[in-house]
Amino acid sequence: MKKKIIELKGLEKHYPVFGGVLKRQVNSVKALDGIDLDIYRGECLGVVGESGCGKTTTGKAIINLHAPTGGEAIYYPEDGDPMDLAKMSNRQMKNAGIRSRLQMVFQDPTTSLNPRMLIKHIIAEPIKEQEKLSARELEKKIVSILEMVGLSRMHLMRYPHEFSGGQRQRIAVARAIAASPEFIVLDEPTSALDVSVQAQILNLLDKLRKELNLTYLFVTHHLLVVKYISTRIAVMYLGKCIETCPTDELFSNPLHPYTHALLSGIPNPEVAAEPNRIVLEGDVPSPLNPPSGCRFHTRCPFCIDVCSREEPVLLDVGNDHKVACHRQDVVKELVKEKFGIEGYF
Amino acid sequence: MAVLLKAQDLTTNFYTYEGAVKALDKFSLSIDHGCTFGLVGESGCGKSVTVRSMLRVIQSPGVIEGGKVLFSEKADAEPVDLLALTEEEMESVRGDSISMIFQEPNAALNPVITIGDQVAESFLFHRVAEMSQKICDAIDSGESYGLLTPYYRAMLGVAAKNPKAPLLKFCSQVPFLKWWDKPVKKEALQRAIKIIGKLGIANPEEIVTRYPHNLSGGMKQRIVIAIALACHPTLLIADEATSNLDVTVQAQILQLLNDLKKESISSILLITHDLGVVAETCEKVGVMYAGTLCETGDVKDVFSTPLHPYTQALLTSVPKFNQEGELQSIEGSVPNLVNPPSGCRFHPRCPKAMDKCSTDKPELKELIPGHLVACHHADRVIGGLS
Numbered sequence: 001m002k003k004k005i006i007e008l009k010g011l012e013k014h015y016p017v018f019g020g021v022l023k024r025q026v027n028s029v030k031a032l033d034g035i036d037l038d039i040y041r042g043e044c045l046g047v048v049g050e051s052g053c054g055k056t057t058t059g060k061a062i063i064n065l066h067a068p069t070g071g072e073a074i075y076y077p078e079d080g081d082p083m084d085l086a087k088m089s090n091r092q093m094k095n096a097g098i099r100s101r102l103q104m105v106f107q108d109p110t111t112s113l114n115p116r117m118l119i120k121h122i123i124a125e126p127i128k129e130q131e132k133l134s135a136r137e138l139e140k141k142i143v144s145i146l147e148m149v150g151l152s153r154m155h156l157m158r159y160p161h162e163f164s165g166g167q168r169q170r171i172a173v174a175r176a177i178a179a180s181p182e183f184i185v186l187d188e189p190t191s192a193l194d195v196s197v198q199a200q201i202l203n204l205l206d207k208l209r210k211e212l213n214l215t216y217l218f219v220t221h222h223l224l225v226v227k228y229i230s231t232r233i234a235v236m237y238l239g240k241c242i243e244t245c246p247t248d249e250l251f252s253n254p255l256h257p258y259t260h261a262l263l264s265g266i267p268n269p270e271v272a273a274e275p276n277r278i279v280l281e282g283d284v285p286s287p288l289n290p291p292s293g294c295r296f297h298t299r300c301p302f303c304i305d306v307c308s309r310e311e312p313v314l315l316d317v318g319n320d321h322k323v324a325c326h327r328q329d330v331v332k333e334l335v336k337e338k339f340g341i342e343g344y345f
Numbered sequence: 346m347a348v349l350l351k352a353q354d355l356t357t358n359f360y361t362y363e364g365a366v367k368a369l370d371k372f373s374l375s376i377d378h379g380c381t382f383g384l385v386g387e388s389g390c391g392k393s394v395t396v397r398s399m400l401r402v403i404q405s406p407g408v409i410e411g412g413k414v415l416f417s418e419k420a421d422a423e424p425v426d427l428l429a430l431t432e433e434e435m436e437s438v439r440g441d442s443i444s445m446i447f448q449e450p451n452a453a454l455n456p457v458i459t460i461g462d463q464v465a466e467s468f469l470f471h472r473v474a475e476m477s478q479k480i481c482d483a484i485d486s487g488e489s490y491g492l493l494t495p496y497y498r499a500m501l502g503v504a505a506k507n508p509k510a511p512l513l514k515f516c517s518q519v520p521f522l523k524w525w526d527k528p529v530k531k532e533a534l535q536r537a538i539k540i541i542g543k544l545g546i547a548n549p550e551e552i553v554t555r556y557p558h559n560l561s562g563g564m565k566q567r568i569v570i571a572i573a574l575a576c577h578p579t580l581l582i583a584d585e586a587t588s589n590l591d592v593t594v595q596a597q598i599l600q601l602l603n604d605l606k607k608e609s610i611s612s613i614l615l616i617t618h619d620l621g622v623v624a625e626t627c628e629k630v631g632v633m634y635a636g637t638l639c640e641t642g643d644v645k646d647v648f649s650t651p652l653h654p655y656t657q658a659l660l661t662s663v664p665k666f667n668q669e670g671e672l673q674s675i676e677g678s679v680p681n682l683v684n685p686p687s688g689c690r691f692h693p694r695c696p697k698a699m700d701k702c703s704t705d706k707p708e709l710k711e712l713i714p715g716h717l718v719a720c721h722h723a724d725r726v727i728g729g730l731s
Contacts, residue, residue, distance in 0.1 A: 050591040050592070050593060050594075051562070051591055164678045164679075166678060167678075194387040194388055194618065194679075195387070195618060195620070195659065195662050195663055196387060196658065196659065196662045196674055196675035197387075197674070197678065198662070199662040199663075199672040199673065199674035199675075200674040202664075202672060203671060203672060203674060221591060221592065223592065224621075224663070224664040224665065224666070224668075225664055227664060227666075227668065228664040228668055228672065251666075261593055262592055262593065264596075265592040265593050265595065265596040266592060266621065266666075267595075267599075267619060267621025267622045267624065267625050268621050268624060268625065268665070268666060269620040269621045269624050269648070269660065269663050269665060270624065270648070270665060270666070277596055277600065279593075279596050279597055279600055280593045280596075280597075283561045283563055283564070283594070284561075344666065
């Protein structure tokens, strides 16, 4: 039986919008609108979706970098009682020793590393927070962490600007694993990198996960990257999780029409015959006033009456596969009929 | 097929404090009429510098040191060297026969000018004479433009012959008289609305009064494409046109470019680092590394039988649909172009490097018909095959 590490129950994050003469709250941006998601120990959960659908907000809300406005994010420690992160303050989290267990790697390594700190100090910072070490022991530990990510002792006394993009991302990863965490949120760690360097970082992350028994939440918009690194995938649309299942299952048996559209939109580097595309009309609706019923119904090619009235719930259809769609049982035939797509392999 | 654009030995340097950055080193490329050409490579390998050099929009401290860019708009016309034209002649080429979609739609659009004015600008720059003639004809055939109609007729008659006449320039500075171009501006806006509507944007009449921040990323990208397409260019250069967009929007834009190519434009030069986009939209591809072209040919040939070690490594480092086993990565990173490696620029990272590679620079050779490679090793491979 797989052990849960984090369980989200209706997690919400609404950003208030102020207006009028008195600057009262008039509306809110519903970046996350009730997400249910389980994350198991030792897995890499990929979160995919278009920009603005709340992928990054999910990651930040889980580790309380942005305090959630509603719902629960329950953390199950290795030993001890479960805790609700959504209701804890920063001080409480630090005192309970959870801060160092949950870490994050940001999108752009150029802006996430302090340009005025030496690499030595960047990596020492999280270690100093949790244990007192002598200068010599500290340096030894830093070097061992640097070697883990493929850098060496000679990089200790340098500044971030002296490194290439790939090396900077390695430093950001080193900083995240320095606090010996259990769970790391990776927010598009490779989107600012080149393809050749991207492969290095992906391999490194995969290796570290197996060696240190880490759990990842891998946020990205690149589906082939997610397919390579993840064991399970969650597809998001406009602040909602619409489909979760194991990676192979998603690519071989997608059930939500939006997932079909995403998969058919991937440009395939292998030259083949003309691909059939599902090209969605328009853009993602504004999260200020999300559409009624199913949020995807305004762009869905197979929308029926019930879609605009009732909101579908995330339904378990077996094989660890959950989907939120009114017509999930017929989508496959509809896609085949209308677009002539049978599979994505 | 006739050659539309041919770059020969193009060399561009950037003079920085660290020394001269040799961004392009004797770069050669040719694009045929009616062809979609994809230029791929890592960032910093000089993809953008190439097209900017061709259009002569390199910013200081960059200097185009030498070479030729031969451009023949009509298939049978004598080619013109773009690098030898005066700045004034070049201005009439940019945006008219060659136009460019810039990388970042947020940065390419002016935030304080309405969408309509930005699209209409290219008509006001290149098509004043034609539009003036059209309005003159309309006035002659009895259409009225209000009280000032006779004045409009007189001034536009001059503009139809020479849009840069001194009289027009003088009148543009004088109060009241400067309104001579009102009908032209109106006509330009009408044309802008028409072209925006053509790109699949709903109610263009309303969009033209908006500002860039009112639009989403995909819409902005469409507006940038509308500006580039305004004057029906022969060659459209798309510099990372879809890199910042989502998969679903990217699919929309690529389909749009494909449809447009069939209708109006002759050729597209697509710059990207996404090999998947190239495989699906282009007919020919050029792979760049550190300022040199290392392989070029038909997409199918290059992607199925890559001959250059860099192309092979690039193709294996991208995750694929049916990925099995670990991703292969290229060791090291792109060299600093202040001191580029001697000989073949890829040799420090090349798994197949020989002694010869560090001393001799390989020439671009046609080893298989239509498939050009610059590699010492490929010579041997092909030699062994035959």
